[in-house]
Each structure stands twice: as C-alpha cells, then as structure tokens.
Amino acid sequence: MNLYSLLKPERINLDLASRKKQEVLRELVGAIRKNEDADLLVSTLLKREDLGSTGIGKGVAIPHGRSLVVDKLELVVGRSKEGVSFDAIDKKPVHLFFLIVAPPQDPGNQYLIILGRVAVVCQELLKRKAYEKPETPEEFIKLVKEIEGKL
Amino acid sequence: MSEEIKILLELQHLDYMIKDWRNDETRKQFQKIGFKVEDDPVQMLLKKREKLAERINKSLYQMYERILSRYKDWAIVPVLNGFCGGCFSKVPTELSGQRKVINNCPNCGRFIYWD
Ligand SMILES: [Zn+2]
Numbered sequence: 001m002n003l004y005s006l007l008k009p010e011r012i013n014l015d016l017a018s019r020k021k022q023e024v025l026r027e028l029v030g031a032i033r034k035n036e037d038a039d040l041l042v043s044t045l046l047k048r049e050d051l052g053s054t055g056i057g058k059g060v061a062i063p064h065g066r067s068l069v070v071d072k073l074e075l076v077v078g079r080s081k082e083g084v085s086f087d088a089i090d091k092k093p094v095h096l097f098f099l100i101v102a103p104p105q106d107p108g109n110q111y112l113i114i115l116g117r118v119a120v121v122c123q124e125l126l127k128r129k130a131y132e133k134p135e136t137p138e139e140f141i142k143l144v145k146e147i148e149g150k151l
Numbered sequence: 152m153s154e155e156i157k158i159l160l161e162l163q164h165l166d167y168m169i170k171d172w173r174n175d176e177t178r179k180q181f182q183k184i185g186f187k188v189e190d191d192p193v194q195m196l197l198k199k200r201e202k203l204a205e206r207i208n209k210s211l212y213q214m215y216e217r218i219l220s221r222y223k224d225w226a227i228v229p230v231l232n233g234f235c236g237g238c239f240s241k242v243p244t245e246l247s248g249q250r251k252v253i254n255n256c257p258n259c260g261r262f263i264y265w266d
Contacts, residue, residue: 036157050199051188051189051195062186065168067164068225115180116184119184
C-alpha cells in the first residue's frame with residue numbers, strides 16, 4: 001500500500017505555527033475535523049502521548065489513534081521549521097509530523113500497515129533532510145512518491 | 152453535545168486504545184516502529200479509564216459496560232443521516248428533537264448521539 005496515494009494537499013501543512021505538544025496536535029487535527037470531533041481526537045491523542053511520546057527521534061513524530069469520527073484512515077502531514085517540543089525519545093524538537101487516525105473497525109489492519117509504512121518513509125525523508133525541500137504540498141507528495149518508488 | 156455524551160465517547164476511545172495495546176501483533180508493530188512506552192501501558196490506560204468512569208453516574212456507566220459486553224464493538228454511536236451508526240436502522244424522528252439528552256437506539260440499544 002502506497003502512502004502517497006493517501007496524501008492530500010489540503011492535509012499537508014508545511015509551515016506549522018504551533019510550538020507545543022497540545023497545540024500542534026490541535027493544528028494537525030484541524031486539517032480533518034473541527035469542533036467537538038476535534039476536541040475528542042486531541043484528547044485521545046494526548047492520552048496516547050501519556051503512555052510515551054510518539055516522537056521517535058531525529059525530529060519525527062507519528063501521533064496516532066483510532067476514532068469513530070473518521071470512516072476511513074486519514075493522514076495529516078505537518079512540518080515545522082522551528083521545531084516543536086514533543087518530549088521525543090531523544091529530547092530533540094520535532095520538525096516532521098505524520099498524524100494517523102483510523103476508524104475502530106479496520107479490516108485488513110490498514111492502520112498497522114500504514115503506521116509501519118510511515119515509519120519507513122520517514123527514515124528516507126530524514127536523509128539529507130529531504131523533507132525540508134518541498135515548497136508546496138504537491139511537491140511533498142511527489143517526494144514521497146519518489147521515495148516509495150525506490151523502496 | 153452533553154457532558155455525559157462527551158465522557159462516554161472519551162471512554163469508548165480509551166477502550167479502542169486498550170484493545171490495541173492488549174493485542175500482541177499490534178504491540179509488536181508499535182515496538183518495531185520505535186515507540187517507547189511505559190512498562191505497562193494497559194495498566195496505565197485502565198487507571199485513566201477508572202478516573203473517567205467516575206465522572207459519569209454509575210447507572211450510565213453500567214449501561215455502557217452492558218452494551219459493550221453485548222456488542223463487543225461499540226456502545227455509543229453517531230446518528231448518520233437519521234440512521235443508527237451501530238445497527239443502521241432508522242432512528243425515530245421524535246428522538247432527534249432531544250439532542251441534549253442521552254438516548255438509546257430503540258432497535259439495538261446502543262447509546263446514540265447527533266454530531
Ligand atoms: Zn441501533
């Protein structure tokens with residue numbers, strides 16, 4: 001399964017404004033849901049963060065959760081030039097976010113497959129800081145497509 | 152949306168998470184990706200669940216538990232275009248006038264709410 005085909009330009013924010021955990025989750029969630037649905041998603045994601053940060057190091061975080069506010073898997077990308085303090089395992093600020101929200105009932109376990117795929121693609125995006133180069137969401141998707149073509 | 156509905160929804164989302172962390176395959180995948188977590192994430196989530204459950208009245212919580220144990224999947228569902236999100240039967244229109252109170256689907260008994 002390809003990531004790039006799940007990415008949508010309107011769900012890619014290459015210039016996040018937030019600098020803190022809760023705010024950045026809200027900003028990311030804002031790309032898919034508003035109002036009470038967004039509150040519910042943020043509170044769920046924060047509970048997940050309480051178990052241990054989804055900041056897996058080297059400036060990448062993959063916040064994730066299941067929710068009935070989505071009926072299919074949703075992916076949001078965020079990039080921060082300044083970096084966000086996210087309690088990452090290496091304590092470094094996070095510059096690249098992939099938010100994954102999956103429905104509770106998920107035939108074929110797409111959630112886990114996509115989580116794994118995101119982790120792999122992120123490692124490639126980190127090489128020579130490739131993720132810093134795209135200037136538009138479309139360019140970002142193109143970059144992910146190129147990366148996946150070589151996997 | 153009433154406070155009770157919000158808490159029930161939060162509870163249900165926590166239950167999705169607990170289910171994932173109890174699943175060996177899921178847990179292995181989380182580890183493989185590089186997520187580092189508490190020694191006993193399920194225990195930690197259960198504590199959160201307990202605290203959340205204290206915020207709604209006991210009979211409502213017990214009803215949540217009963218519905219969940221009956222259907223396994225979900226106890227509270229949205230009404231989508233007039234249909235119950237759990238059993239897909241038509242929700243009587245007179246119920247849609249009572250959005251502020253918690254209702255149960257007359258067909259399947261799950262809690263229903265309007266977005
Ligand atoms: Zn029903």
